Amino acid sequence: MSTEKTIIKNGNIVLENEVIKGDLVIENGRITAMQSAVEVESNCRVIEADGMMVMPGMIDTHVHLQDPGPYDYREDWYHGTCAAAAGGITTVADMPLPSVAVLDKERFDLKLETASKNSVVDFLLWGGITPKNMDKLEELNDCGCVGYKGFMSFATEEYPQITDGHLVDGMRKVAGFDGLIAVHAENAEAADFGCKRFSAEKCEDEAKLDDARPWWVEYEAIHRAALFARQQDTRLMVCHTTIVQGAEYLKRIKAEGAKIFVESCPHYLIFDRNILREKKAFAKCTPPFRNRENVDRLWDYVFDGTIDVMGSDHGPFTDEEKGKEGDFWKEYCGFGCNDAVLSALITEGVHKRGLSWSRLASLTSGNAARMFQIYPQKGSLLPGSDADIILVDPNAEWVYDGTKSFSKTKSAKGVYQDMRFKGKVVSTMVRGNMIFSEGKIIGCAGSGSFVNKNAK
């Protein structure tokens, strides 16, 4: 923890309700004051932020760092969180797969140990909900896990699909301690049959992944999960929402008081299904990319607040793995992108569509902190909060190049490759410690800490 006094001077401080010009004072890792023209004492470190947006660091609600486990050659805690830092992310919420599956305390502790030694940014850990670990949910809550991720679609043998009975039962159990369930919402059989059919027909149009797993496959699962959650009075996060129909439905039931948090990913707000023709398996993710009209209309639900939080769903594969099957319909789903997502949102949201900086701060930080029950420790620039701060040059233009990523898997084939961004993260600070500045990682493995929602 930084013990000296730091002043970030003359920045445009982004709060959730306004942007104000002023100074932020940081002492002992926390923000201690926000005012104009703070007097600089001789022992102060001063960071000049004139012309910069001073934002709360992004809280990425959805990453797959794949470490520890057999897939850590794709991504690990050190590289994945260096990439996060470079992208303005100060806290990551890591998903319980395909690392060692976090289904009980033993494996939670194993991940906690690996992450504590290697993470450069602060971190939260998701646990899993599968038919195998229904008796471990409370134990995981006591460990401080922020919630439970379940797949309504088919998943893996080690991490099986959460079937409806178990999902309802799990919701009932976690409602007892105000826990959070997160679902990958796609109807398992309909999605699976769709992909198998297009594979059998040797369909050569990759954009038809959107037809193989169509909007109503996602809609049905969103509807079902939301119905269950309301009946059990459980907090629910709908992961990576892609469809307007789903967002519209969730908007309505949120207005009726449902305790639902809607996550989307920047890539669903930027790319349409045509990116699949261009990038093929490198753009394959589930739910799939949708049509252009859907992408454009999904922004309405960002602006009206239906979509609460943004996850990168960062989960890289090596280039070799993405062509392993020789059949698009069978290749792995997912890609790395966490160092691109904030600049992508600034470019497409703030500059192109007029999203306010304040709304961006809620979307990328404040709302996630509230959902994870760690607000105002995280997610805010108000005095008392952790000094998780990023400086963003709002007008700097740059071109994304995945080969220069800090991620372990450096690919030139990803969806963001060669995309021109306007808005660049200049520096990233976690609890007052500079961990990324001017293109360089300054933080070290283990400089990030576990954020335990139970430690109040």
Ligand SMILES: [Zn+2]
């Ligand atoms: Zn994911």
